[in-house]
Each structure stands twice: as C-alpha cells, then as structure tokens.
Amino acid sequence: MIARVRGTLSGGGKTPYDRPLLAYLFILPGFAIYALFVLVPIAGTVRYSFYQWTGFSAPTFIGLDNYRALLKDDFFINALGNNIYFILFYTVLPILLGLFLTSLLARSRLRGMAIFRVGLFLPQVLSPVVVGIIWRWIFAYDGPINEFLTVIGLDGWVRPWLGDFEWAPRAAGAVGTWVEYGLCLVLFIAGVQAIEEDLYDAAQVDGASAIQQFRHVTLPGLRQQILVAFVVTFIAALRVFGMVFVLTRGGPGQETQVVSMLIYDQAFRFRQAGYSTAMAVVLSVIIVGVSALTLYGQGRREEDA
Template identity: 55%
Template sequence: MRSNQAYPGENKWIGWLYLLPGLLIYLGFTFYPILETVRTSFYEWNGFSAQRDWIGLRNYQALFSDTQFTSAFLHNLVFILFYCILPVFIGLLLASVLSRKALPGMTLFRTVLFLPQVISMVVVGVIWRWIFNPQFGPLNVLLNALGLSGLTRAWLGDFALALPAVGSIGTWVQYGFCMILFLAGMQHISEEYYEASSLDGANAFQQFVHITIPGLRAEIGVALVTTIIAALRVFDLVYVTTRGGPGNATLVVGFLIYRSAFQQNRIGYASAIATVLMLIILVISLLIRRFQTGNEEKSA
C-alpha cells in the first residue's frame, strides 16, 4: 500500500497542480467579483461612462441614512421568520414523523414535500402569483366556494398582507430542504436511545426534545445558516411576485440593489449595499457556527 508520505525527490506540488484549475475558476468568478464590488462601492459611477469618481465612504454614509435601506433590511428580518424559523420547525416535525413511522408510499410523500426546493424560484413566483390572484386565483375561488368570501383579499396587493404572503411562499420552498436534511441526520441517531427512553417512560415529545433535537445539532446549524442566507439575499421571488410593492411593502435589500443599479444607474451605491449585506451574512454565519461549536464542546 502506498504511504501518504512523499518519497525522497517526489514533487510535493503535484496535488496543488490538480487543484489549480478549480482555484483559478473560483478566483475569477467568485473572489474577483467580490473584490471589484467592494472597490466600486468607494466610487460614484453610472455603469456606462469610463470615468469613476472617488468619493470615499460617501456611499456608506448615504446608505446608513437611507430610510429605504432600513425598511428593506427590516423586511429581510421578517423574512427570517418565514424562510428560517418556520421551515426549521416544520422540517423537524415532518422528519420526526416520517422517520418513526414506516408507512406505505413514504418515499413518494418525501419526494412531493421536497419538490418545491428543486423548482426554479421564478417558476415558484409565477405559480404563487396565480394562486394569489384576487380575481381567478385558486385561493380566493376556494374561499368563495366555502362561503368565506369575506376572507378573500388582494393578497399581493394589500399593504398589510403582501409581505407575509410572499414570506409564506418562502416557507413552502424551504421546509422541504430542512426536512430532507433532518431525515438524513436522523439516520445517525441510534434506535437504542429511543428504546431505552421508552423503557424509562419517556413519551414521543420527550424523545423529540431530549434525543432528536440534540442529535441533530449539526444539521440544525446548517439549516439555520442556509435559510437565513436565503432570507437575507432573497430577490427573484420578490421581483416576480410584487416588484417590491405595493409601495415599498415588500421591498428587500436584494431588490433595492437591483433598483439602485439598473433603474437609477447608481452602481457605486448598489455596490455599497451589496458589501454591507455580504458582511451581515458573514457575521451571522460565523455567530451561528461559533454558537454551534460552543455547544458541541460543552456536550463533549
């Protein structure tokens, strides 16, 4: 068997040569655009002219005094409820039920629940825009058929309901991912824990709290990071369903970046928003990871 140690005179850089193509692609298509975005945020530029005017931190000063950015970021925080908290909770419940009950057709049921995750967000937005249509959408048609016409609304056109309506679409998309992630994690939890707890008189809820959730600590951390990032960077769903409206009721940071860059030609300002959003996502991800690592060390 070949040892992992290099023989005398053997080229130790051969492994790096194999990694070089992928590294160059990463640097060219990911790292360089990030650096260019940060650099552009210090300039005033319309995206067309060859001249860029250096303005230092002025874009960031304008950003933190912009009420639209504050409103958009608050909407993103609301989306964390719909994109993260609710999907994680629903995913945990579904995974717990599906992993404990061997029912016929379970594979098909899992596939159907996961299906929203693999559909393009543009297609998802078009489907739900049709469902929420106030005239012929299935939701209002169903309410009318049930004699609940008083509950019919212009779901995406109501200032109070548009944001939770769009957020509910995010819940529908994300819970399948959480469910599959938790189902995979439950395969590593020994059945002996559940059998022993049953002998000690633990009910299903106690098993869920004291065995299932601690056993899924790593998967829950991944789900939190992934869904929070999805909530903070949401754009396509808002663009297809409401375009940030009515008014600015569903304006999010991603759509504000688009509006600033491509409708107002404020590329430098849009780059500043993107840079701040990137830093916020990075900080939140690191905090969740640190909290998760701390809990693992305590339980070790």
C-alpha cells in the same frame, strides 16, 4: 465548517502523496477561473463601495459617504427590514413545521417514504422565477385562493392578496415557507434515522415519556441538521430576488421590496453602481457573518463534547 475542514485536513489517516508541483497543476486551471470571476469581483465590490460611480464614468473616492447615506436611506432600511421579516417565513416556520412532522413520525419506518420525499422536495428544484409565476396565479384576484374562499362562503376574506398593503408581505413570505419546509423535513427525517437506537432504548428504560424522548433525545440528535437548516434558509431569506421580482416587483409601494432588488435597481437602472456595492457589502457581511458564527459555534460545541 472551518473547524471541520481543518480536522479532516490534518487527520487524513494515510499520508497523501507529496507531489506539490502536480497538486498545484491540478488546482491551477479551476483556481484561475475562480480567482478572476469570484475573488477579483469580491475585492472590486468592497473597493467600489467607497466610490461614487455610475458604472460608466471614472469612479470618485468618497470614503464612507455611501455607508453614511445607507444609514439614512429609508428605502434600504425598509428593504432590509422586509428581508428580516422574511426570516420568520423562510426559516422559523419551516423549521418548526419540520420538527412538528418529525416528532409525529418519531421513529416509525413508513412504507412509501420515497414518494413523500420526492414530492416534498419538489419546490426546491423549481427556478424561483417559476415559483413566482405559480404563486402569482394562486394569489391572483380571480385565482384559486379567492375562489376557494367564495365557495366556502368566506367572501369577506376575498382580496387582491398581492396588491394589499397589509397582506402582500405575508403572502410573499408564505411562498418562502412553501419552498423551504420540504427541505427542512427531509433533513430532519434523515437526521432522526441516524440517531442511535440505544439512546431511545435507554430513555424508555428510564421511563421517559414520548415528550421527554423528543426533547432529550431527538432534539439534541438533530442539532446539526437544525443548524444547517437555519443557515440555508436564513441565506435564502436574505438573498431572495427572482421570486419577488416576478411575484410583486417589490410592491405594492415598497411593501415587499428586498435588498437584492435594490442592488439591481440602483446599479442597473439608476446608475448608482457605487452606492449599490455598499448595499451588497452590508448584505454579504450579514450573510457571511451569521453563517460563519453559526457554524463556528457548532464546531466549538462539537469539540467540547
């Protein structure tokens, strides 16, 4: 992204109007609000992570103690592990499913694509809380999944999915796959249509099979879309909060606990605001770091090309 921004900034074509004072005046009102309610709090989070602080009392400086405690905090490590486990469901599966469907669609222009797009995208616009309510009903003991299993004679599989220590994490993960696969698919389909026809024609002339065409033309052509899908769904997996809050509240035990919920609980229930900000810093560093690395890598490869 950064390379991209720089590129467009310098290569704007015609000279922009050189009106610095006016430009500052136009930027200032929004920037003031942004600075006060985003930038200052970011600095605050970093600062508080070095303090013992209840959120009410005066903070006491304790250096790296919060971070040292995090390393030994089984709850935190477990929650972070669950977030990482969710990447399989939020990121890997939707991208594979999207590629699978895209390869199936190949280059055919189907009628009625608009209807498919509207439907496939629907989970993206629902509030995560609503998504949690929907899937709580689906996974309920007397819900559709168990009913279906009973009807087709698989009674042995009937179980309280969200209360089952083995199955609850998979169930919560599957909800993530449901939310994200439509986005990946819509991204990839749009991407395939932007690949130049000539590339496929050339491949055909060279006698490339459908498989080879997919591997050597479609996949490289979708590289940017795949990276974007990766970053967006990866962030979703690490930030999941509202959906789990409603679906399982982290349970059973700590099986579906996630970092965001620990941040909330530590700060607003257990009054460990300082400790909570240390968790927030770790989570943010992972999110910003991986996003930046991915997009930076993409920028570099584009410059090489």
